[in-house]
Amino acid sequence: MQSTRLDSESVVVVGAGFGGLSAACHLADAGADVTVIERRDHLGGAAGRIERDGFRFDTGPSWYLMPEVFERFFGQFGREPSDYYSLTRLDPNYRVFWKDGDSAAVPADRPGQRELFESYESGAGDALEAYLDGAAEAYDVGMSEFVYERRPRLRDWVDPSLLRAARGLTLLGSMDDHVGDYVEHPKLKQLLEYTLVFLGGSPYNTPALYSLMSHVDLDRGVYYPEGGMAGVVDGIAELARDLGVTFERGTAVTGIEPAADGIAVTTAEGRRTVDRVVSNVPPAYAERELLPAGVGDHDPGYWDSRTYAPSAFMLYLGVEGDLPELSHHTLVLPTDWRPHFESIFDQASWPADPSYYVNVPSQTDESVAPDGHSTVVVLVPIAPGLDDSPDQRVRFRETVLDDIAAHTGVDLRDRVVVEESASVTEFASMGYPRGTALGLAHTLGQTGPFRPDHRSSAVSGLYYAGSFTDPGIGVPMCLISGEHVADAVREDVAAAADAGGRSLVPALLRSE
Numbered sequence: 282m283q284s285t286r287l288d289s290e291s292v293v294v295v296g297a298g299f300g301g302l303s304a305a306c307h308l309a310d311a312g313a314d315v316t317v318i319e320r321r322d323h324l325g326g327a328a329g330r331i332e333r334d335g336f337r338f339d340t341g342p343s344w345y346l347m348p349e350v351f352e353r354f355f356g357q358f359g360r361e362p363s364d365y366y367s368l369t370r371l372d373p374n375y376r377v378f379w380k381d382g383d384s385a386a387v388p389a390d391r392p393g394q395r396e397l398f399e400s401y402e403s404g405a406g407d408a409l410e411a412y413l414d415g416a417a418e419a420y421d422v423g424m425s426e427f428v429y430e431r432r433p434r435l436r437d438w439v440d441p442s443l444l445r446a447a448r449g450l451t452l453l454g455s456m457d458d459h460v461g462d463y464v465e466h467p468k469l470k471q472l473l474e475y476t477l478v479f480l481g482g483s484p485y486n487t488p489a490l491y492s493l494m495s496h497v498d499l500d501r502g503v504y505y506p507e508g509g510m511a512g513v514v515d516g517i518a519e520l521a522r523d524l525g526v527t528f529e530r531g532t533a534v535t536g537i538e539p540a541a542d543g544i545a546v547t548t549a550e551g552r553r554t555v556d557r558v559v560s561n562v563p564p565a566y567a568e569r570e571l572l573p574a575g576v577g578d579h580d581p582g583y584w585d586s587r588t589y590a591p592s593a594f595m596l597y598l599g600v601e602g603d604l605p606e607l608s609h610h611t612l613v614l615p616t617d618w619r620p621h622f623e624s625i626f627d628q629a630s631w632p633a634d635p636s637y638y639v640n641v642p643s644q645t646d647e648s649v650a651p652d653g654h655s656t657v658v659v660l661v662p663i664a665p666g667l668d669d670s671p672d673q674r675v676r677f678r679e680t681v682l683d684d685i686a687a688h689t690g691v692d693l694r695d696r697v698v699v700e701e702s703a704s705v706t707e708f709a710s711m712g713y714p715r716g717t718a719l720g721l722a723h724t725l726g727q728t729g730p731f732r733p734d735h736r737s738s739a740v741s742g743l744y745y746a747g748s749f750t751d752p753g754i755g756v757p758m759c760l761i762s763g764e765h766v767a768d769a770v771r772e773d774v775a776a777a778a779d780a781g782g783r784s785l786v787p788a789l790l791r792s793e
């Protein structure tokens with residue numbers, strides 16, 4: 282399928298998040314005439330950039346994980362990440378402040394990690410080794426069989442050879458139970474479970490299969506790309522242009538509809554018809570706002586019944602002075618974080634005792650803050666759909682800054698010289714249902730074939746890339762989703778050729 286050329290195909294990609302950018306690169310590389318239409322002036326979607334008074338903030342992702350996925354992505358075009366940006370491996374990976382006064386730096390190397398675990402619980406060093414061996418196996422099988430491999434139908438997941446490959450993975454119970462089989466100390470459990478927040482889940486609703494995230498974090502390492510995540514976006518956009526992709530920025534798509542000779546895409550400039558459309562906007566938004574009424578793969582009830590990943594309360598702070606107490610990545614955690622998870626997934630409310638993440642990229646990259654200043658991003662996961670009125674945001678800001686002062690020893694309150702914020706309203710404005718910051722949580726029922734498909738079954742020639750599809754949330758996963766979309770397009774083009782040439786009416790609604 283890789284070899285199927287797309288030289289006579291015209292494609293519009295709606296949205297320039299990582300999924301859209303990746304799809305654009307793969308499709309253009311296969312010969313398609315690709316135009317990316319992006320509503321905003323900047324590319325990268327959730328990975329935006331704020332620049333103000335000498336401070337530079339990544340608005341979304343800040344953990345560069347799974348470097349091999351980026352190497353593979355650029356390698357598919359004969360490039361390497363280092364052609365576009367350099368990487369620094371962080372050590373420690375991150376620091377944790379617990380709210381009982383304790384703190385620990387999590388080292389990048391295995392001996393240091395063993396020592397840290399052993400210092401909390403006798404025997405936990407060996408337990409960590411055993412846990413990470415299982416996580417590495419889950420990662421290898423998971424990536425090769427489930428993530429890189431596109432398996433659009435349920436029956437592709439119950440293939441006997443696949444089940445044999447996955448026989449060691451009896452990991453469908455909850456992460457919390459699985460971790461409890463290895464370590465008992467609540468702080469060690471938190472160190473093995475916090476990565477689930479990257480997937481938009483909790484240790485109580487995410488299958489233990491995702492223990493593979495500890496392999497990602499503790500074995501494969503945490504990196505910082507030069508220029509932050511926006512530097513990665515710039516690199517991929519440059520690659521896309523080299524491959525012949527055209528960008529139209531600051532242009533919103535207002536309609537996508539089947540047409541007699543393809544698919545029609547409407548913007549303020551008018552209507553154009555192309556052979557195929559890749560939507561990188563959330564499918565719920567595309568179905569509600571862009572497709573004709575009643576045309577879509579899901580009814581509105583489907584979207585109402587989903588479990589969404591958390592939204593986030595974000596503060597972007599330009600701060601006077603250095604912050605030696607904080608690492609590049611710092612977590613601040615109550616020793617019992619269950620009430621915070623309950624406030625997200627069970628009884629939606631603003632957390633009284635929040636767990637949160639503080640990012641200080643100026644610890645690694647002097648160019649993101651003026652001399653003598655620091656760039657700070659605070660991310661507090663909160664329930665999607667919460668009312669984030671201006672008053673509420675002011676109150677919660679105070680709660681968070683007080684909490685940082687009380688538990689990290691850093692009082693930012695009188696040192697802030699630049700400030701921006703984002704919360705449910707801003708994420709909802711991106712078309713993310715209920716203002717989730719990440720998409721569909723990776724619960725068992727929303728993993729793999731249970732996520733929205735890359736290929737629309739309602740509109741022939743329409744495809745979906747990005748975090749709402751398979752494999753899911755996170756920059757590496759969205760890059761892979763773009764590759765899957767290109768594979769689906771190649772399959773469809775090859776099938777049409779086999780059937781005696783391309784259909785003259787590719788965008789007619791299918792009857793099924």
Ligand SMILES: Cc1cc2nc3c(=O)[nH]c(=O)nc-3n(C[C@H](O)[C@H](O)[C@H](O)COP(=O)(O)OP(=O)(O)OC[C@H]3O[C@@H](n4cnc5c(N)ncnc54)[C@H](O)[C@@H]3O)c2cc1C
Nearest residue numbers: 296298299300320326327341342343344534747748755756
């Ligand atoms: C606060 C935060 C922190 C995160 N941290 C990490 C992290 O540390 N590491 C990590 O790997 N991942 C992280 N993630 C997740 C990761 O950023 C996302 O999963 C990923 O970037 C989503 O990409 P996407 O392809 O789904 O597209 P999106 O980012 O959703 O982009 C969609 C694009 O479509 C555009 N668009 C919408 N409507 C229209 C329209 N009508 N016409 C044209 N264009 C339109 C939007 O403007 C946007 O550019 C984080 C996310 C957030 C929000």
